[in-house]
Amino acid sequence: MSRVQRITVLGATGSIGLSTLDVIARHPDRYAAFALTGFSRMDELLALCLVHRPVFAVVPSQECASALQQALLQAGSRTEVLIGEEGLCQVSAAPEVDAVMAAIVGAAGLRPTLAAVRAGKKVLLANKEALVMSGALFMQAVRDSGAVVLPIDSEHNAIFQCMPRDFERGLSQVGVRRILLTASGGPFRQTPLQQLEQVTPEQACAHPNWSMGRKISVDSASMMNKGLELIEACWLFDARPEQIEVVVHPQSVIHSLVDYVDGSVLAQLGNPDMRTPIAHAMAWPQRVDSGVAPLDLFAIARLDFEAPDEQRFPCLRLARQAAEAGDSAPAMLNAANEIAVAAFLERRIRYPQIPRMIEDVLNQEPVVALDTLDTVFAADARARDLAQQWLNQHGN
Ligand code: NAD
Ligand code: MG
Numbered sequence: 001m002s003r004v005q006r007i008t009v010l011g012a013t014g015s016i017g018l019s020t021l022d023v024i025a026r027h028p029d030r031y032a033a034f035a036l037t038g039f040s041r042m043d044e045l046l047a048l049c050l051v052h053r054p055v056f057a058v059v060p061s062q063e064c065a066s067a068l069q070q071a072l073l074q075a076g077s078r079t080e081v082l083i084g085e086e087g088l089c090q091v092s093a094a095p096e097v098d099a100v101m102a103a104i105v106g107a108a109g110l111r112p113t114l115a116a117v118r119a120g121k122k123v124l125l126a127n128k129e130a131l132v133m134s135g136a137l138f139m140q141a142v143r144d145s146g147a148v149v150l151p152i153d154s155e156h157n158a159i160f161q162c163m164p165r166d167f168e169r170g171l172s173q174v175g176v177r178r179i180l181l182t183a184s185g186g187p188f189r190q191t192p193l194q195q196l197e198q199v200t201p202e203q204a205c206a207h208p209n210w211s212m213g214r215k216i217s218v219d220s221a222s223m224m225n226k227g228l229e230l231i232e233a234c235w236l237f238d239a240r241p242e243q244i245e246v247v248v249h250p251q252s253v254i255h256s257l258v259d260y261v262d263g264s265v266l267a268q269l270g271n272p273d274m275r276t277p278i279a280h281a282m283a284w285p286q287r288v289d290s291g292v293a294p295l296d297l298f299a300i301a302r303l304d305f306e307a308p309d310e311q312r313f314p315c316l317r318l319a320r321q322a323a324e325a326g327d328s329a330p331a332m333l334n335a336a337n338e339i340a341v342a343a344f345l346e347r348r349i350r351y352p353q354i355p356r357m358i359e360d361v362l363n364q365e366p367v368v369a370l371d372t373l374d375t376v377f378a379a380d381a382r383a384r385d386l387a388q389q390w391l392n393q394h395g396n
Helices: 015-026 040-054 062-074 083-092 107-118 128-147 154-162 195-196 201-205 214-222 225-238 275-282 315-327 329-345 353-364 372-394
Strands: 005-010 030-037 056-059 078-085 099-102 122-125 148-151 176-183 242-248 256-262 264-267
Touching: 005 015, 005 083, 005 107, 015 030, 015 040, 015 275, 030 040, 040 056, 040 062, 056 083, 056 353, 062 078, 078 083, 083 107, 099 107, 107 122, 107 128, 107 329, 107 372, 122 128, 122 275, 128 225, 128 329, 128 353, 128 372, 148 154, 148 225, 148 256, 148 275, 154 176, 154 225, 154 256, 154 264, 154 275, 176 225, 176 372, 201 214, 201 329, 214 329, 225 315, 225 329, 242 275, 242 372, 315 329, 315 353, 329 353, 329 372, 353 372
Parallel strands: 005 030, 005 099, 030 056, 056 078, 099 122, 122 148, 176 242
Antiparallel strands: 176 256, 256 264
């Protein structure tokens, strides 16, 4: 077998990061951690470094770096600590790295993820916000460098598995009619609409099927996550928004489907555990054990499907509109959503104010072309400013 693959895990202390390290640890003959990065929870990052013995760790500040470096030395570790975005980009593009798990949450992941893309790495993409913000530039960078992007989002990983190998020729060329993107409907699928005014961050983060970071958990409750995924799927599979249909499937056993012109519909099924798409992308085109239990269809017994309720989930409509508008609209949608979700988690706004804030921000700005990374970050900053103003006016 080929030599051990060295993997940089961006966002190692997060939900996806920890699942990735679990898969790495199951296959010491195949995988080793090259770099681990964390933004908070420095004690956990230290513990992970002592177990996985990466060459580098990356932390946000000089202060964190000094403390972590000292603790590592005391424990006899030779891991070297780097700092900030520069450190993140360095460990993403380092020549020794075979694959980069992009699992930082939000816009903060864009530059390091792009650094991995530009260096032509195998990029395991969990950080959907990076692609949503910069889609055209991101995919152009993939083509220019020859990077291989493998989706970690369970839906996109499922779609990838159900697509023909040569899907890059174009969906109509390979006989694909549409993509069916499944959604669980989250914790508020059946909550009476008037009660949504009172729901708490704790309720929003209590997802029925998946255990995830707080930001994506709120996005799943509002279905902005599905909206971001719709935009993500357009870029990854060169699809138009109208070729993607969202299907609510509360059991989260079918992770998405591809519908072909001959009437065939291919689906990927599995227990809701992110180690399956992570192991799939890490080993692709081979397969390795992920630690996930086999699917027990008799225990599941039934699979249900329903159309998404746009009144209940206005974020889905906003995301579809942004996908159709293109250019700066998805970056602005994403930035406004990041501010809105953080404000909701801090109890500064109520849950139904999330889509109101985003819609008001988007309505205030014309859509402009994004042809450089600077223009992407300018659109992001503009939306954050407008969202902050909205918050000062309407928030607690
Ligand atoms: P999380 O909050 O559990 O972890 C986020 C990680 O990013 C942590 O390691 C944190 O330290 C790091 N981080 C946060 N802010 C940072 C910053 N400003 N700079 C550098 N690092 C920073 O989130 P998660 O649930 O693991 O999600 C990570 C990404 O994967 C998100 O983009 C999410 O949409 C995507 N994703 C997650 C899941 C899931 O099941 N958790 C599924 C699909 C996609
Ligand atoms: Mg997903």
